[in-house]
Amino acid sequence: MPWEPRLVGSTFDSSGRRHTAADLLGYAKATNIRVAVHASVERILLAPTSALSGSKQSAIGVVYRDRIGRYHHAMVRENGEVILSAGAIGTPQLLLLSGIGPRSYLSSWGIPVVHHLPYVGQFLYDNPRNGISIVSPIPLEHSLIQVVGITNLGAYIEAASNVIPFASPARSVFIRTPSSPLYLTVATLMEKIIGPLSSGSLQLASTDIKWHAQGWDVLRSRSMEEFKFREWFGGQDFRFVGPALPVNQSNDAQMAEFCHRTVSTIWHYHGGCIVGKVVDSDHQVLGIDALRVVDGSTFNVSPGTNPQATLMMLGRYIGIKITKERMR
Ligand SMILES: Cc1cc2nc3c(=O)[nH]c(=O)nc-3n(C[C@H](O)[C@H](O)[C@H](O)COP(=O)(O)OP(=O)(O)OC[C@H]3O[C@@H](n4cnc5c(N)ncnc54)[C@H](O)[C@@H]3O)c2cc1C
Incomplete structure:
Protein backbone atom coordinates (compact mmCIF):
# COMPACT_ATOMS: atom_id res chain seq x y z
CA MET A 1 0.00 0.00 0.00
CA ASP A 126 -8.65 0.48 -21.79
CA ASN A 127 -12.38 0.00 -22.31
CA PRO A 128 -13.95 3.04 -23.92
CA ARG A 129 -16.88 4.70 -22.19
CA ASN A 130 -19.54 6.81 -23.82
CA GLY A 131 -22.47 8.27 -22.03
CA ILE A 132 -25.16 10.87 -21.80
CA SER A 133 -26.63 12.69 -18.85
CA ILE A 134 -30.12 14.11 -18.97
CA VAL A 135 -32.42 15.96 -16.65
CA SER A 136 -35.05 13.34 -16.05
CA PRO A 137 -38.54 14.43 -17.13
CA ILE A 138 -39.94 12.51 -14.15
CA PRO A 139 -38.58 12.46 -10.60
CA LEU A 140 -36.36 9.45 -9.95
CA GLU A 141 -34.98 8.03 -6.76
CA HIS A 142 -31.31 8.53 -6.08
CA SER A 143 -29.67 5.38 -7.45
CA LEU A 144 -26.14 4.00 -7.49
CA ILE A 145 -24.73 2.88 -10.78
CA GLN A 146 -26.36 -0.34 -11.98
CA VAL A 147 -26.24 -2.57 -15.02
CA VAL A 148 -29.40 -2.11 -17.04
CA GLY A 149 -28.63 -4.11 -20.16
CA ILE A 150 -26.14 -5.79 -22.46
CA THR A 151 -26.43 -5.11 -26.17
CA ASN A 152 -26.03 -7.79 -28.85
CA LEU A 153 -22.65 -6.31 -29.71
CA GLY A 154 -21.46 -6.82 -26.13
CA ALA A 155 -21.67 -3.28 -24.77
CA TYR A 156 -22.66 -3.07 -21.12
CA ILE A 157 -25.16 -0.34 -20.34
CA GLU A 158 -25.08 1.20 -16.88
CA ALA A 159 -27.35 3.79 -15.35
CA ALA A 160 -27.41 5.96 -12.26
CA SER A 161 -29.48 8.85 -11.04
CA ASN A 162 -28.52 11.69 -8.78
CA VAL A 163 -30.76 14.18 -7.08
CA ILE A 164 -28.73 17.36 -7.01
CA PRO A 165 -29.36 20.89 -5.79
CA PHE A 166 -29.66 23.23 -8.74
CA ALA A 167 -28.57 26.85 -8.77
CA SER A 168 -29.60 28.81 -11.84
CA PRO A 169 -26.93 31.33 -12.87
CA ALA A 170 -29.67 33.99 -12.88
CA ARG A 171 -31.03 33.13 -9.48
CA SER A 172 -28.51 34.92 -7.37
CA VAL A 173 -29.16 38.23 -9.16
CA PHE A 174 -32.87 38.28 -9.94
CA ILE A 175 -34.55 35.79 -7.65
CA ARG A 176 -34.39 35.88 -3.92
CA THR A 177 -33.01 32.65 -2.50
CA PRO A 178 -36.03 30.37 -1.98
CA SER A 179 -36.51 28.96 1.50
CA SER A 180 -36.06 25.41 0.20
CA PRO A 181 -33.46 24.67 -2.52
CA LEU A 182 -34.47 23.42 -5.96
CA TYR A 183 -33.54 19.85 -6.80
CA LEU A 184 -33.09 18.17 -10.16
CA THR A 185 -32.81 14.52 -11.02
CA VAL A 186 -29.92 13.95 -13.37
CA ALA A 187 -29.92 10.49 -14.96
CA THR A 188 -26.73 9.15 -16.47
CA LEU A 189 -26.57 6.33 -18.98
CA MET A 190 -23.22 5.01 -20.06
CA GLU A 191 -21.82 2.09 -21.96
CA LYS A 192 -18.67 0.06 -21.45
CA ILE A 193 -17.40 -1.51 -24.63
CA ILE A 194 -16.06 -5.00 -24.04
CA GLY A 195 -12.88 -6.10 -25.79
CA PRO A 196 -11.62 -2.90 -27.39
CA LEU A 197 -9.94 -3.70 -30.71
CA SER A 198 -6.95 -1.53 -29.98
CA SER A 199 -4.35 -2.14 -27.31
CA GLY A 200 -1.42 -0.10 -26.10
CA SER A 201 1.78 -0.69 -24.20
CA LEU A 202 3.31 0.55 -21.00
CA GLN A 203 6.28 2.88 -21.46
CA LEU A 204 8.49 3.78 -18.52
CA ALA A 205 8.83 7.48 -17.83
CA SER A 206 11.90 6.91 -15.67
CA THR A 207 13.61 4.14 -13.73
CA ASP A 208 12.22 5.63 -10.53
CA ILE A 209 9.10 4.03 -9.02
CA LYS A 210 7.46 7.45 -8.54
CA TRP A 211 3.96 7.68 -9.94
CA HIS A 212 3.80 9.75 -13.12
CA ALA A 213 0.17 10.69 -13.36
CA GLN A 214 0.12 12.93 -16.42
CA GLY A 215 -1.57 10.53 -18.85
CA TRP A 216 -4.44 9.41 -16.66
CA ASP A 217 -5.01 12.81 -15.12
CA VAL A 218 -5.39 14.39 -18.52
CA LEU A 219 -7.86 11.70 -19.51
CA ARG A 220 -9.78 12.04 -16.29
CA SER A 221 -10.10 15.79 -16.36
CA ARG A 222 -11.13 15.71 -19.99
CA SER A 223 -13.94 13.30 -19.19
CA MET A 224 -15.17 15.48 -16.32
CA GLU A 225 -15.11 18.47 -18.64
CA GLU A 226 -17.77 16.76 -20.75
CA PHE A 227 -20.15 16.66 -17.82
CA LYS A 228 -20.35 20.39 -17.24
CA PHE A 229 -23.76 22.02 -17.67
CA ARG A 230 -22.96 23.10 -21.18
CA GLU A 231 -25.73 22.25 -23.61
CA TRP A 232 -28.51 22.78 -21.16
CA PHE A 233 -31.27 22.91 -23.78
CA GLY A 234 -29.55 20.63 -26.30
CA GLY A 235 -31.38 17.79 -28.05
CA GLN A 236 -35.07 17.54 -28.81
CA ASP A 237 -36.84 15.62 -26.09
CA PHE A 238 -34.28 15.56 -23.34
CA ARG A 239 -32.46 18.32 -21.60
CA PHE A 240 -28.90 17.05 -21.81
CA VAL A 241 -26.32 17.80 -19.19
CA GLY A 242 -23.13 17.79 -21.23
CA PRO A 243 -23.00 16.84 -24.90
CA ALA A 244 -26.36 16.10 -26.52
CA LEU A 245 -26.89 13.05 -28.71
CA PRO A 246 -27.02 13.82 -32.44
CA VAL A 247 -30.53 14.72 -33.56
CA ASN A 248 -30.48 12.01 -36.23
CA GLN A 249 -29.42 8.94 -34.31
CA SER A 250 -29.70 6.64 -37.31
CA ASN A 251 -26.93 8.57 -39.04
CA ASP A 252 -23.83 6.41 -38.43
CA ALA A 253 -21.38 9.18 -39.29
CA GLN A 254 -22.97 11.58 -36.79
CA MET A 255 -23.13 8.91 -34.11
CA ALA A 256 -19.48 7.97 -34.73
CA GLU A 257 -18.48 11.63 -34.47
CA PHE A 258 -20.40 11.92 -31.17
CA CYS A 259 -18.65 8.82 -29.80
CA HIS A 260 -15.21 10.07 -30.85
CA ARG A 261 -15.86 13.46 -29.32
CA THR A 262 -17.18 12.19 -26.00
CA VAL A 263 -15.22 8.96 -25.44
CA SER A 264 -13.34 8.60 -22.17
CA THR A 265 -12.06 5.82 -19.96
CA ILE A 266 -14.31 3.75 -17.71
CA TRP A 267 -11.24 3.20 -15.49
C1 LIG B 1 -11.92 5.78 -10.23
C2 LIG B 1 -12.20 4.30 -10.37
C3 LIG B 1 -13.43 3.79 -10.01
C4 LIG B 1 -13.69 2.43 -10.14
N1 LIG B 1 -14.89 1.94 -9.72
C5 LIG B 1 -15.11 0.62 -9.74
C6 LIG B 1 -16.29 0.06 -9.17
O1 LIG B 1 -17.14 0.76 -8.62
N2 LIG B 1 -16.46 -1.28 -9.26
C7 LIG B 1 -15.54 -2.10 -9.85
O2 LIG B 1 -15.76 -3.31 -9.90
N3 LIG B 1 -14.41 -1.59 -10.37
C8 LIG B 1 -14.16 -0.27 -10.32
N4 LIG B 1 -13.00 0.24 -10.83
C9 LIG B 1 -12.04 -0.67 -11.45
C10 LIG B 1 -11.28 -1.45 -10.39
O3 LIG B 1 -10.94 -0.61 -9.30
C11 LIG B 1 -9.99 -2.00 -10.98
O4 LIG B 1 -10.26 -2.68 -12.18
C12 LIG B 1 -9.37 -2.96 -9.97
O5 LIG B 1 -9.17 -2.31 -8.72
C13 LIG B 1 -8.05 -3.44 -10.50
O6 LIG B 1 -7.54 -4.31 -9.51
P1 LIG B 1 -6.01 -4.68 -9.48
O7 LIG B 1 -5.83 -5.59 -8.32
O8 LIG B 1 -5.58 -5.13 -10.82
O9 LIG B 1 -5.25 -3.31 -9.21
P2 LIG B 1 -5.51 -2.17 -8.16
O10 LIG B 1 -6.83 -2.29 -7.49
O11 LIG B 1 -5.16 -0.90 -8.88
O12 LIG B 1 -4.43 -2.48 -7.04
C14 LIG B 1 -3.08 -2.26 -7.23
C15 LIG B 1 -2.53 -1.76 -5.92
O13 LIG B 1 -1.11 -1.83 -5.97
C16 LIG B 1 -0.59 -0.61 -5.50
N5 LIG B 1 0.74 -0.44 -6.12
C17 LIG B 1 1.05 -0.17 -7.41
N6 LIG B 1 2.38 -0.10 -7.56
C18 LIG B 1 2.92 -0.34 -6.34
C19 LIG B 1 4.25 -0.39 -5.84
N7 LIG B 1 5.30 -0.21 -6.64
N8 LIG B 1 4.44 -0.64 -4.52
C20 LIG B 1 3.38 -0.85 -3.69
N9 LIG B 1 2.10 -0.83 -4.11
C21 LIG B 1 1.88 -0.57 -5.41
C22 LIG B 1 -1.61 0.43 -5.94
O14 LIG B 1 -1.49 1.60 -5.18
C23 LIG B 1 -2.90 -0.32 -5.66
O15 LIG B 1 -3.28 -0.19 -4.31
C24 LIG B 1 -12.70 1.58 -10.68
C25 LIG B 1 -11.45 2.09 -11.03
C26 LIG B 1 -11.19 3.43 -10.86
C27 LIG B 1 -9.82 3.95 -11.22
Whole structure:
Protein backbone atom coordinates (compact mmCIF):
# COMPACT_ATOMS: atom_id res chain seq x y z
CA MET A 1 0.00 0.00 0.00
CA PRO A 2 1.96 3.01 -1.18
CA TRP A 3 1.64 6.55 0.05
CA GLU A 4 1.04 8.14 -3.34
CA PRO A 5 -2.62 8.82 -4.08
CA ARG A 6 -3.49 6.31 -6.76
CA LEU A 7 -6.82 5.60 -8.30
CA VAL A 8 -8.44 2.52 -6.89
CA GLY A 9 -12.14 1.80 -7.32
CA SER A 10 -14.45 -0.19 -5.16
CA THR A 11 -17.60 -2.28 -5.08
CA PHE A 12 -20.85 -1.43 -3.35
CA ASP A 13 -22.63 -3.55 -0.76
CA SER A 14 -26.42 -3.80 -0.53
CA SER A 15 -26.60 -0.69 1.65
CA GLY A 16 -24.64 1.35 -0.89
CA ARG A 17 -21.35 1.38 1.02
CA ARG A 18 -18.21 1.06 -1.12
CA HIS A 19 -15.55 -1.50 -0.26
CA THR A 20 -12.02 -2.16 -1.44
CA ALA A 21 -10.06 -5.40 -1.27
CA ALA A 22 -8.29 -3.95 1.79
CA ASP A 23 -11.52 -4.57 3.74
CA LEU A 24 -10.78 -8.30 3.46
CA LEU A 25 -7.87 -7.78 5.86
CA GLY A 26 -10.49 -7.67 8.60
CA TYR A 27 -11.09 -11.37 7.95
CA ALA A 28 -7.40 -12.33 7.92
CA LYS A 29 -5.67 -14.27 10.67
CA ALA A 30 -3.88 -11.36 12.27
CA THR A 31 -1.02 -13.47 13.60
CA ASN A 32 -0.24 -14.74 10.11
CA ILE A 33 0.08 -11.50 8.25
CA ARG A 34 2.20 -8.36 8.38
CA VAL A 35 1.10 -5.36 6.38
CA ALA A 36 3.57 -2.62 5.54
CA VAL A 37 1.70 0.62 4.93
CA HIS A 38 3.09 3.63 3.05
CA ALA A 39 5.41 1.17 1.31
CA SER A 40 6.36 1.53 -2.34
CA VAL A 41 7.99 -1.56 -3.79
CA GLU A 42 10.91 -0.59 -5.99
CA ARG A 43 12.38 -3.90 -7.15
CA ILE A 44 11.83 -7.63 -7.01
CA LEU A 45 14.90 -9.38 -5.60
CA LEU A 46 16.00 -12.32 -7.73
CA ALA A 47 18.63 -15.03 -7.27
CA PRO A 48 19.60 -18.21 -9.14
CA THR A 49 17.06 -20.93 -8.34
CA SER A 50 19.77 -23.51 -7.66
CA ALA A 51 23.29 -24.33 -8.70
CA LEU A 52 21.83 -26.90 -11.12
CA SER A 53 19.20 -24.69 -12.70
CA GLY A 54 21.57 -22.80 -14.99
CA SER A 55 20.58 -19.18 -15.34
CA LYS A 56 17.02 -19.67 -14.07
CA GLN A 57 16.12 -17.11 -11.43
CA SER A 58 13.74 -17.18 -8.45
CA ALA A 59 12.06 -14.30 -6.70
CA ILE A 60 13.40 -14.16 -3.15
CA GLY A 61 11.88 -10.92 -1.90
CA VAL A 62 11.25 -7.26 -2.63
CA VAL A 63 12.86 -3.94 -1.80
CA TYR A 64 10.47 -1.23 -0.70
CA ARG A 65 10.74 2.36 0.42
CA ASP A 66 8.78 3.77 3.33
CA ARG A 67 7.19 7.19 3.68
CA ILE A 68 10.39 8.89 4.73
CA GLY A 69 12.48 7.26 2.02
CA ARG A 70 14.13 4.48 4.04
CA TYR A 71 14.71 1.21 2.20
CA HIS A 72 13.55 -2.15 3.56
CA HIS A 73 13.82 -5.73 2.38
CA ALA A 74 10.93 -8.19 2.66
CA MET A 75 12.22 -11.71 2.03
CA VAL A 76 10.22 -14.84 1.26
CA ARG A 77 10.42 -17.80 3.61
CA GLU A 78 11.30 -21.32 2.52
CA ASN A 79 8.99 -22.45 -0.30
CA GLY A 80 7.42 -19.00 -0.29
CA GLU A 81 6.90 -16.79 -3.30
CA VAL A 82 6.42 -13.18 -4.29
CA ILE A 83 2.92 -12.33 -5.51
CA LEU A 84 2.59 -9.10 -7.46
CA SER A 85 -0.79 -7.34 -7.27
CA ALA A 86 0.22 -3.83 -8.26
CA GLY A 87 -2.37 -3.54 -11.05
CA ALA A 88 -2.23 -3.04 -14.81
CA ILE A 89 0.27 -0.22 -14.54
CA GLY A 90 2.20 -1.07 -11.37
CA THR A 91 2.86 -4.76 -12.07
CA PRO A 92 4.44 -4.46 -15.54
CA GLN A 93 6.34 -1.42 -14.24
CA LEU A 94 7.81 -3.49 -11.39
CA LEU A 95 8.73 -6.38 -13.67
CA LEU A 96 10.49 -4.03 -16.08
CA LEU A 97 12.37 -2.23 -13.31
CA SER A 98 13.46 -5.63 -11.99
CA GLY A 99 14.96 -6.62 -15.34
CA ILE A 100 12.12 -8.85 -16.55
CA GLY A 101 10.85 -7.72 -19.93
CA PRO A 102 11.82 -7.17 -23.58
CA ARG A 103 15.62 -7.27 -23.80
CA SER A 104 16.10 -4.34 -26.15
CA TYR A 105 13.64 -2.14 -24.27
CA LEU A 106 15.32 -2.83 -20.92
CA SER A 107 18.73 -2.17 -22.45
CA SER A 108 17.53 1.16 -23.85
CA TRP A 109 16.91 2.21 -20.22
CA GLY A 110 20.17 0.73 -18.97
CA ILE A 111 18.29 -1.85 -16.87
CA PRO A 112 20.29 -5.11 -16.53
CA VAL A 113 18.32 -7.89 -18.23
CA VAL A 114 17.54 -10.74 -15.83
CA HIS A 115 15.04 -12.49 -18.08
CA HIS A 116 13.95 -11.65 -21.62
CA LEU A 117 10.13 -11.69 -21.57
CA PRO A 118 8.96 -9.83 -24.68
CA TYR A 119 5.33 -9.16 -23.76
CA VAL A 120 5.74 -7.45 -20.38
CA GLY A 121 3.85 -4.15 -20.64
CA GLN A 122 2.24 -5.14 -23.96
CA PHE A 123 -1.47 -5.74 -24.64
CA LEU A 124 -2.61 -3.00 -22.30
CA TYR A 125 -6.32 -2.30 -22.81
CA ASP A 126 -8.65 0.48 -21.79
CA ASN A 127 -12.38 0.00 -22.31
CA PRO A 128 -13.95 3.04 -23.92
CA ARG A 129 -16.88 4.70 -22.19
CA ASN A 130 -19.54 6.81 -23.82
CA GLY A 131 -22.47 8.27 -22.03
CA ILE A 132 -25.16 10.87 -21.80
CA SER A 133 -26.63 12.69 -18.85
CA ILE A 134 -30.12 14.11 -18.97
CA VAL A 135 -32.42 15.96 -16.65
CA SER A 136 -35.05 13.34 -16.05
CA PRO A 137 -38.54 14.43 -17.13
CA ILE A 138 -39.94 12.51 -14.15
CA PRO A 139 -38.58 12.46 -10.60
CA LEU A 140 -36.36 9.45 -9.95
CA GLU A 141 -34.98 8.03 -6.76
CA HIS A 142 -31.31 8.53 -6.08
CA SER A 143 -29.67 5.38 -7.45
CA LEU A 144 -26.14 4.00 -7.49
CA ILE A 145 -24.73 2.88 -10.78
CA GLN A 146 -26.36 -0.34 -11.98
CA VAL A 147 -26.24 -2.57 -15.02
CA VAL A 148 -29.40 -2.11 -17.04
CA GLY A 149 -28.63 -4.11 -20.16
CA ILE A 150 -26.14 -5.79 -22.46
CA THR A 151 -26.43 -5.11 -26.17
CA ASN A 152 -26.03 -7.79 -28.85
CA LEU A 153 -22.65 -6.31 -29.71
CA GLY A 154 -21.46 -6.82 -26.13
CA ALA A 155 -21.67 -3.28 -24.77
CA TYR A 156 -22.66 -3.07 -21.12
CA ILE A 157 -25.16 -0.34 -20.34
CA GLU A 158 -25.08 1.20 -16.88
CA ALA A 159 -27.35 3.79 -15.35
CA ALA A 160 -27.41 5.96 -12.26
CA SER A 161 -29.48 8.85 -11.04
CA ASN A 162 -28.52 11.69 -8.78
CA VAL A 163 -30.76 14.18 -7.08
CA ILE A 164 -28.73 17.36 -7.01
CA PRO A 165 -29.36 20.89 -5.79
CA PHE A 166 -29.66 23.23 -8.74
CA ALA A 167 -28.57 26.85 -8.77
CA SER A 168 -29.60 28.81 -11.84
CA PRO A 169 -26.93 31.33 -12.87
CA ALA A 170 -29.67 33.99 -12.88
CA ARG A 171 -31.03 33.13 -9.48
CA SER A 172 -28.51 34.92 -7.37
CA VAL A 173 -29.16 38.23 -9.16
CA PHE A 174 -32.87 38.28 -9.94
CA ILE A 175 -34.55 35.79 -7.65
CA ARG A 176 -34.39 35.88 -3.92
CA THR A 177 -33.01 32.65 -2.50
CA PRO A 178 -36.03 30.37 -1.98
CA SER A 179 -36.51 28.96 1.50
CA SER A 180 -36.06 25.41 0.20
CA PRO A 181 -33.46 24.67 -2.52
CA LEU A 182 -34.47 23.42 -5.96
CA TYR A 183 -33.54 19.85 -6.80
CA LEU A 184 -33.09 18.17 -10.16
CA THR A 185 -32.81 14.52 -11.02
CA VAL A 186 -29.92 13.95 -13.37
CA ALA A 187 -29.92 10.49 -14.96
CA THR A 188 -26.73 9.15 -16.47
CA LEU A 189 -26.57 6.33 -18.98
CA MET A 190 -23.22 5.01 -20.06
CA GLU A 191 -21.82 2.09 -21.96
CA LYS A 192 -18.67 0.06 -21.45
CA ILE A 193 -17.40 -1.51 -24.63
CA ILE A 194 -16.06 -5.00 -24.04
CA GLY A 195 -12.88 -6.10 -25.79
CA PRO A 196 -11.62 -2.90 -27.39
CA LEU A 197 -9.94 -3.70 -30.71
CA SER A 198 -6.95 -1.53 -29.98
CA SER A 199 -4.35 -2.14 -27.31
CA GLY A 200 -1.42 -0.10 -26.10
CA SER A 201 1.78 -0.69 -24.20
CA LEU A 202 3.31 0.55 -21.00
CA GLN A 203 6.28 2.88 -21.46
CA LEU A 204 8.49 3.78 -18.52
CA ALA A 205 8.83 7.48 -17.83
CA SER A 206 11.90 6.91 -15.67
CA THR A 207 13.61 4.14 -13.73
CA ASP A 208 12.22 5.63 -10.53
CA ILE A 209 9.10 4.03 -9.02
CA LYS A 210 7.46 7.45 -8.54
CA TRP A 211 3.96 7.68 -9.94
CA HIS A 212 3.80 9.75 -13.12
CA ALA A 213 0.17 10.69 -13.36
CA GLN A 214 0.12 12.93 -16.42
CA GLY A 215 -1.57 10.53 -18.85
CA TRP A 216 -4.44 9.41 -16.66
CA ASP A 217 -5.01 12.81 -15.12
CA VAL A 218 -5.39 14.39 -18.52
CA LEU A 219 -7.86 11.70 -19.51
CA ARG A 220 -9.78 12.04 -16.29
CA SER A 221 -10.10 15.79 -16.36
CA ARG A 222 -11.13 15.71 -19.99
CA SER A 223 -13.94 13.30 -19.19
CA MET A 224 -15.17 15.48 -16.32
CA GLU A 225 -15.11 18.47 -18.64
CA GLU A 226 -17.77 16.76 -20.75
CA PHE A 227 -20.15 16.66 -17.82
CA LYS A 228 -20.35 20.39 -17.24
CA PHE A 229 -23.76 22.02 -17.67
CA ARG A 230 -22.96 23.10 -21.18
CA GLU A 231 -25.73 22.25 -23.61
CA TRP A 232 -28.51 22.78 -21.16
CA PHE A 233 -31.27 22.91 -23.78
CA GLY A 234 -29.55 20.63 -26.30
CA GLY A 235 -31.38 17.79 -28.05
CA GLN A 236 -35.07 17.54 -28.81
CA ASP A 237 -36.84 15.62 -26.09
CA PHE A 238 -34.28 15.56 -23.34
CA ARG A 239 -32.46 18.32 -21.60
CA PHE A 240 -28.90 17.05 -21.81
CA VAL A 241 -26.32 17.80 -19.19
CA GLY A 242 -23.13 17.79 -21.23
CA PRO A 243 -23.00 16.84 -24.90
CA ALA A 244 -26.36 16.10 -26.52
CA LEU A 245 -26.89 13.05 -28.71
CA PRO A 246 -27.02 13.82 -32.44
CA VAL A 247 -30.53 14.72 -33.56
CA ASN A 248 -30.48 12.01 -36.23
CA GLN A 249 -29.42 8.94 -34.31
CA SER A 250 -29.70 6.64 -37.31
CA ASN A 251 -26.93 8.57 -39.04
CA ASP A 252 -23.83 6.41 -38.43
CA ALA A 253 -21.38 9.18 -39.29
CA GLN A 254 -22.97 11.58 -36.79
CA MET A 255 -23.13 8.91 -34.11
CA ALA A 256 -19.48 7.97 -34.73
CA GLU A 257 -18.48 11.63 -34.47
CA PHE A 258 -20.40 11.92 -31.17
CA CYS A 259 -18.65 8.82 -29.80
CA HIS A 260 -15.21 10.07 -30.85
CA ARG A 261 -15.86 13.46 -29.32
CA THR A 262 -17.18 12.19 -26.00
CA VAL A 263 -15.22 8.96 -25.44
CA SER A 264 -13.34 8.60 -22.17
CA THR A 265 -12.06 5.82 -19.96
CA ILE A 266 -14.31 3.75 -17.71
CA TRP A 267 -11.24 3.20 -15.49
CA HIS A 268 -11.10 -0.53 -16.11
CA TYR A 269 -7.69 -0.53 -17.79
CA HIS A 270 -6.19 -4.00 -17.71
CA GLY A 271 -3.54 -6.18 -19.33
CA GLY A 272 0.20 -5.67 -19.54
CA CYS A 273 1.05 -9.13 -18.11
CA ILE A 274 -1.53 -11.30 -19.77
CA VAL A 275 -1.98 -15.04 -19.32
CA GLY A 276 -0.11 -17.04 -21.96
CA LYS A 277 2.29 -14.17 -22.74
CA VAL A 278 3.75 -13.13 -19.39
CA VAL A 279 2.21 -15.58 -16.90
CA ASP A 280 1.05 -19.18 -17.28
CA SER A 281 -2.42 -20.47 -16.43
CA ASP A 282 -1.41 -20.65 -12.74
CA HIS A 283 -0.38 -16.99 -12.96
CA GLN A 284 3.33 -17.84 -12.50
CA VAL A 285 5.67 -15.52 -14.37
CA LEU A 286 7.06 -17.44 -17.35
CA GLY A 287 10.70 -18.41 -16.88
CA ILE A 288 11.02 -17.18 -13.28
CA ASP A 289 10.44 -19.31 -10.19
CA ALA A 290 8.46 -18.25 -7.12
CA LEU A 291 6.95 -15.19 -8.81
CA ARG A 292 3.24 -14.83 -9.51
CA VAL A 293 0.97 -12.04 -10.73
CA VAL A 294 -2.57 -11.91 -9.37
CA ASP A 295 -4.34 -8.77 -10.57
CA GLY A 296 -6.00 -7.12 -13.55
CA SER A 297 -2.74 -6.97 -15.50
CA THR A 298 -3.26 -10.65 -16.37
CA PHE A 299 -6.62 -10.05 -18.10
CA ASN A 300 -6.96 -9.67 -21.84
CA VAL A 301 -10.65 -8.90 -21.33
CA SER A 302 -12.13 -6.86 -18.51
CA PRO A 303 -14.91 -9.10 -17.25
CA GLY A 304 -18.50 -7.88 -17.14
CA THR A 305 -19.50 -4.41 -16.20
CA ASN A 306 -17.30 -3.88 -13.16
CA PRO A 307 -14.21 -6.02 -12.71
CA GLN A 308 -13.40 -5.71 -9.05
CA ALA A 309 -15.46 -8.59 -7.67
CA THR A 310 -13.94 -10.91 -10.31
CA LEU A 311 -10.48 -9.73 -9.31
CA MET A 312 -11.15 -10.47 -5.66
CA MET A 313 -12.35 -13.94 -6.64
CA LEU A 314 -9.21 -14.43 -8.73
CA GLY A 315 -7.22 -13.72 -5.56
CA ARG A 316 -9.28 -16.27 -3.66
CA TYR A 317 -8.98 -18.87 -6.43
CA ILE A 318 -5.19 -18.58 -6.65
CA GLY A 319 -4.91 -18.45 -2.84
CA ILE A 320 -6.77 -21.75 -2.48
CA LYS A 321 -4.62 -23.26 -5.23
CA ILE A 322 -1.40 -22.21 -3.50
CA THR A 323 -2.61 -23.56 -0.14
CA LYS A 324 -3.47 -26.93 -1.72
CA GLU A 325 -0.08 -27.10 -3.48
CA ARG A 326 1.72 -26.43 -0.20
CA MET A 327 -0.22 -29.11 1.64
CA ARG A 328 0.73 -31.78 -0.90
C1 LIG B 1 -11.92 5.78 -10.23
C2 LIG B 1 -12.20 4.30 -10.37
C3 LIG B 1 -13.43 3.79 -10.01
C4 LIG B 1 -13.69 2.43 -10.14
N1 LIG B 1 -14.89 1.94 -9.72
C5 LIG B 1 -15.11 0.62 -9.74
C6 LIG B 1 -16.29 0.06 -9.17
O1 LIG B 1 -17.14 0.76 -8.62
N2 LIG B 1 -16.46 -1.28 -9.26
C7 LIG B 1 -15.54 -2.10 -9.85
O2 LIG B 1 -15.76 -3.31 -9.90
N3 LIG B 1 -14.41 -1.59 -10.37
C8 LIG B 1 -14.16 -0.27 -10.32
N4 LIG B 1 -13.00 0.24 -10.83
C9 LIG B 1 -12.04 -0.67 -11.45
C10 LIG B 1 -11.28 -1.45 -10.39
O3 LIG B 1 -10.94 -0.61 -9.30
C11 LIG B 1 -9.99 -2.00 -10.98
O4 LIG B 1 -10.26 -2.68 -12.18
C12 LIG B 1 -9.37 -2.96 -9.97
O5 LIG B 1 -9.17 -2.31 -8.72
C13 LIG B 1 -8.05 -3.44 -10.50
O6 LIG B 1 -7.54 -4.31 -9.51
P1 LIG B 1 -6.01 -4.68 -9.48
O7 LIG B 1 -5.83 -5.59 -8.32
O8 LIG B 1 -5.58 -5.13 -10.82
O9 LIG B 1 -5.25 -3.31 -9.21
P2 LIG B 1 -5.51 -2.17 -8.16
O10 LIG B 1 -6.83 -2.29 -7.49
O11 LIG B 1 -5.16 -0.90 -8.88
O12 LIG B 1 -4.43 -2.48 -7.04
C14 LIG B 1 -3.08 -2.26 -7.23
C15 LIG B 1 -2.53 -1.76 -5.92
O13 LIG B 1 -1.11 -1.83 -5.97
C16 LIG B 1 -0.59 -0.61 -5.50
N5 LIG B 1 0.74 -0.44 -6.12
C17 LIG B 1 1.05 -0.17 -7.41
N6 LIG B 1 2.38 -0.10 -7.56
C18 LIG B 1 2.92 -0.34 -6.34
C19 LIG B 1 4.25 -0.39 -5.84
N7 LIG B 1 5.30 -0.21 -6.64
N8 LIG B 1 4.44 -0.64 -4.52
C20 LIG B 1 3.38 -0.85 -3.69
N9 LIG B 1 2.10 -0.83 -4.11
C21 LIG B 1 1.88 -0.57 -5.41
C22 LIG B 1 -1.61 0.43 -5.94
O14 LIG B 1 -1.49 1.60 -5.18
C23 LIG B 1 -2.90 -0.32 -5.66
O15 LIG B 1 -3.28 -0.19 -4.31
C24 LIG B 1 -12.70 1.58 -10.68
C25 LIG B 1 -11.45 2.09 -11.03
C26 LIG B 1 -11.19 3.43 -10.86
C27 LIG B 1 -9.82 3.95 -11.22
